[in-house]
Amino acid sequence: MQDLDSQTSILLEDEALRDGLQIESQLFTVAQKIELFKLLKSAGVRRIQVGSFVHPKIVPQMAATDELIKALGKQHDTVISALILNDKGLERALACSVPHVSMSVSVSDTHSRKNARKSAADALDSMVDLIKNARNQGLEVRAGLQSAFGCVYEGSISESAVLAAAERMMSAGVDEINLADSTGMANPLTIRSLVHKVSERFPETRISLHLHDTRGLGLANMFSGYEAGVRIFDVCAGGLGGCPFIKGAAGNVPTEDAVHMFESMGIATGIDLKTLMGAVDFLEQALERPLPGRMKKVSSSEPICNS
Numbered sequence: 001m002q003d004l005d006s007q008t009s010i011l012l013e014d015e016a017l018r019d020g021l022q023i024e025s026q027l028f029t030v031a032q033k034i035e036l037f038k039l040l041k042s043a044g045v046r047r048i049q050v051g052s053f054v055h056p057k058i059v060p061q062m063a064a065t066d067e068l069i070k071a072l073g074k075q076h077d078t079v080i081s082a083l084i085l086n087d088k089g090l091e092r093a094l095a096c097s098v099p100h101v102s103m104s105v106s107v108s109d110t111h112s113r114k115n116a117r118k119s120a121a122d123a124l125d126s127m128v129d130l131i132k133n134a135r136n137q138g139l140e141v142r143a144g145l146q147s148a149f150g151c152v153y154e155g156s157i158s159e160s161a162v163l164a165a166a167e168r169m170m171s172a173g174v175d176e177i178n179l180a181d182s183t184g185m186a187n188p189l190t191i192r193s194l195v196h197k198v199s200e201r202f203p204e205t206r207i208s209l210h211l212h213d214t215r216g217l218g219l220a221n222m223f224s225g226y227e228a229g230v231r232i233f234d235v236c237a238g239g240l241g242g243c244p245f246i247k248g249a250a251g252n253v254p255t256e257d258a259v260h261m262f263e264s265m266g267i268a269t270g271i272d273l274k275t276l277m278g279a280v281d282f283l284e285q286a287l288e289r290p291l292p293g294r295m296k297k298v299s300s301s302e303p304i305c306n307s
Contacts, residue, residue, distance in 0.1 A: 020240030104144025150185030184214025
């Protein structure tokens with residue numbers, strides 16, 4: 001099991017450029033995406049998921065992911081990551097030389113059919129083969145399990161089903177498993193329970209959490225995961241995001257809120273909160289609306305700091 005005291009800092013992966021923008025109807029240009037990337041990097045974000053390799057007709061916002069990654073080039077101190085869901089996506093990822101990829105499937109059969117147009121079993125079989133191929137090509141792969149804490153279409157998801165899927169992905173040679181609360185149905189107790197079981201089954205594997213704030217428990221679930229030993233969390237500047245194939249899906253945990261929570265407890269994130277607000281400002285101005293992150297509202301009325 002991951003030791004709570006084994007690390008004094010955490011890694012926050014910002015996914016505003018992928019999960020955050022994918023449901024936005026207003027298309028961002030490559031130049032705008034580069035600007036957002038620079039703002040996140042300057043704040044100290046060390047891993048940024050910049051897009052996904054999906055068909056542009058299905059997710060138009062992600063059409064220029066290849067161009068964006070090529071424009072960003074090699075980065076120092078910041079890992080560029082992207083999401084891959086199929087063979088074509090892997091082909092595109094290799095062509096633009098992205099160094100780190102996330103490759104995920106849903107544990108929910110209904111969600112899998114809506115999201116990947118395959119049953120959960122078939123999607124898992126295909127993904128295991130795809131991960132092996134990606135690893136053979138030298139890519140660093142994070143394997144993900146969507147709807148691991150519940151599905152709005154099917155209800156609760158058994159922990160045994162998640163563990164079985166995780167075992168298949170581990171056999172493909174990954175060293176990080178991402179447990180995704182895609183529907184925002186988790187609570188601190190279910191987070192703790194599943195993280196403990198995955199940690200016990202795969203003690204050498206890094207666990208990361210992808211949490212949504214659909215029901216207002218995002219930060220509570222994040223801290224529960226931290227107490228259970230998780231040290232890698234997905235976040236989105238401003239609290240953007242949500243899966244287009246899940247009814248009622250809401251945004252991710254806002255990066256700025258997660259930074260404030262951890263830093264206020266003396267847990268280092270490496271991210272400067274004041275600088276990060278520049279990224280939130282950029283998004284609010286581009287989208288012409290306030291975003292749900294709480295620290296942006298606080299910062300407008302009082303000074304903020306990292307500790």
